[in-house]
Amino acid sequence: MVYSIFVAGTGFSGKTALCLGLFSKFKEMGLNVGYFKPVGHGKKVIDEKLTDTDVLLMKEVMDLTESVDILCPVVLGNRFLDQITGGCEEASKKIQEAHDIVKAGKDILLIESAARPESLTYCGLNLPKLAKMFDAKILFSVKGDDDTVVDEALHYRDYVQWEGGEMLGVVINFVPLQQIERMKGVIAPMFKKYDLEVLGVVPDKRELTLPTVQDVADVLNADVLTCRDKLEGLVDNFLVGAMSPESALSWLRRSMGRAFITGGDRADLILTALETRPSAIILTGNIHPSVRVLSTAEAKGIPILLVPTDTYTTVTKLELLEGRVVSSPTSTKRIQLTNQIIGEYIDWRKILEEYEAQRKDPQN
Numbered sequence: 001m002v003y004s005i006f007v008a009g010t011g012f013s014g015k016t017a018l019c020l021g022l023f024s025k026f027k028e029m030g031l032n033v034g035y036f037k038p039v040g041h042g043k044k045v046i047d048e049k050l051t052d053t054d055v056l057l058m059k060e061v062m063d064l065t066e067s068v069d070i071l072c073p074v075v076l077g078n079r080f081l082d083q084i085t086g087g088c089e090e091a092s093k094k095i096q097e098a099h100d101i102v103k104a105g106k107d108i109l110l111i112e113s114a115a116r117p118e119s120l121t122y123c124g125l126n127l128p129k130l131a132k133m134f135d136a137k138i139l140f141s142v143k144g145d146d147d148t149v150v151d152e153a154l155h156y157r158d159y160v161q162w163e164g165g166e167m168l169g170v171v172i173n174f175v176p177l178q179q180i181e182r183m184k185g186v187i188a189p190m191f192k193k194y195d196l197e198v199l200g201v202v203p204d205k206r207e208l209t210l211p212t213v214q215d216v217a218d219v220l221n222a223d224v225l226t227c228r229d230k231l232e233g234l235v236d237n238f239l240v241g242a243m244s245p246e247s248a249l250s251w252l253r254r255s256m257g258r259a260f261i262t263g264g265d266r267a268d269l270i271l272t273a274l275e276t277r278p279s280a281i282i283l284t285g286n287i288h289p290s291v292r293v294l295s296t297a298e299a300k301g302i303p304i305l306l307v308p309t310d311t312y313t314t315v316t317k318l319e320l321l322e323g324r325v326v327s328s329p330t331s332t333k334r335i336q337l338t339n340q341i342i343g344e345y346i347d348w349r350k351i352l353e354e355y356e357a358q359r360k361d362p363q364n
Contacts, residue, residue, distance in 0.1 A: 002034075002103045003355040004136035005168065008113035008127050010152070013141045014173035016054045017208055018346075019110050021338035023062055025348055026108050028339075034106040035064060038095045038130055039114040040072040050075045054112065061335055066102055073098040076119070088123035095125065099134060108355065111136055117156055128165030137168035139199065139351065144175035144183050150190050157196055169197035171346065174204045200346035208337050210234040211321040213280045213303050216259060220317055222282070222305035225289070226297040233303075235259045235279045238318060240311060241269050261311060264289045274300055284311045 005022070009015045019035060026033045035058050042050025055072040058064060064071060073094040077083065084091055103109050111134060114120070117127035131138050138160055142153045153170050160167055170191060175183050180203055188198040214231035217224055224231070236257035259280040260273040264287030273281060274296050281297065283289060286308040297304045307314055342348055 001358065002106045002109050003358060004103070004109045004111055004134050005351065006111045006113060006127070006131045006134065006136040006138045007141065008117055008138050008156075009141035009173075010117070010143075010156075011115045013143045014171070014202070015112050015141050016057065017338055017341075018139070018141055018171060018173070019058065019112050020061070020335060021342035021346070022348065022351070023058075023110055024335060024339045025342045026352075031107040032105060034102050034109045035062065035071065035112070036099060036102045036109060037072045037112040037114075038074060038099065039119055039125060040075045041115050042075040042077050050077050058112075070098045070101050074120075074125075076114070084120070084123060088120075088125070091120075091123060092125060095130070096133070103134075109134075109136075117159065126163065128160045128163030131160070131165040137166050137354070139168045140170045141173050142170060144172040144179060144187070144201070146179070147187065149183075150187060153191065153196060154194055157194075167196065168351065169199040171200040171202060172198065173200075173202045175201060176204050197350070199350055202341055202345045205337060205341065206236070207234060207333075208341075210236055213259070213305075215321060216280065216282070216318070217303075217305050219321055220282070220305065220307045220309070220314060222307045225283075225304040225306055226294055227301055227303040230301055230303055233279050238282075238315070239278075240315065241266070241273065261314060263287050263311075264306065267293055271296060274302055278302065280305055282307060282314065284309060284314050 007015050007019050007022070023033050023035060037052060037055050040052030040055055042052055051068060052072050052075055055068055059066075059068060059071060074091050111130075113127050120126055127138065130136075140153060140156060140160075142149050149172060157167055157170075172183050172187065180201065183201045188201060191198050211219075211234070212231060213233050213235060216222070216235055217231065234257065239258045239260050241260055241262040257279050259282055260278045261282045261284060262269050262273070263285055264270075264283040267290050270281060270283075270289060270293050274293075277300065280303045282305045284307055286306065288306065289304065294304065309317070
């Protein structure tokens, strides 16, 4: 009998990273592990179909044999009512059939929730209802920015239990270093007081979710004009430049590590930006920069990426990278980092306690 763990949370709370780490850890233990995302959110069109990028990542880096359609049978767009209206029974059937395929022969099945636990409530396919359908325990991931994490986690605990689901515990994720001791000494005991098990307090590992310059180049389908050997640098957000160099300078100086987006015909602005050493320069509209710009960028070791799209379209595409673990040539490092996180910060033994008991006494 498969033991199912439903990894849930709100948007960009570390669900996929947690699935990656647990998947790798359990595989190392010799367990046959599966992955399933019954309801995904499509931001990428592949073969004329909306596809969930988290599922693509898991399939690629974990070498999953099932097709993407089986791993994620229902993919929602922004206007999902047009897709699902009148078809809730069909959606439920697709999910159940795909789940039966994915769980076959598995010891552990990691199930990743939709972007929000309440997704498809009107269809009866929200998080707690699906958890009951799969007989899965819910491991809830929350982003540990500040004390509001308590209210958020308890709110969703009550929601899950009211709908008949069962909580395994909570992981406090992406905790800023200055908040770590407070999360351990104040917040975790608060959860315990309200009978919610804390199964991990994970510090913010920027290298896990910040995109690299290579990731940015890939998602934009950009031409790399300079410094092809320096694409592993991290990109800490983006700055769009359409002002004078003088006006831009103060912003640029406060934006270390960001990529700067502007047109290739703004040589004055680009040269000013290069002096502040951004992680990369993104030139829109397919406008090639001057030789002086290229030589300066090479000398300073800063990649310049050229894209055919306008600024608005470019920024929209970059939303695909927001807060996500992405598949790229650096994925191996990220997988190693998720393994380290599971080993150091997550009580994975506690997560497996019920599985071990179930294995020792299959009749229980």
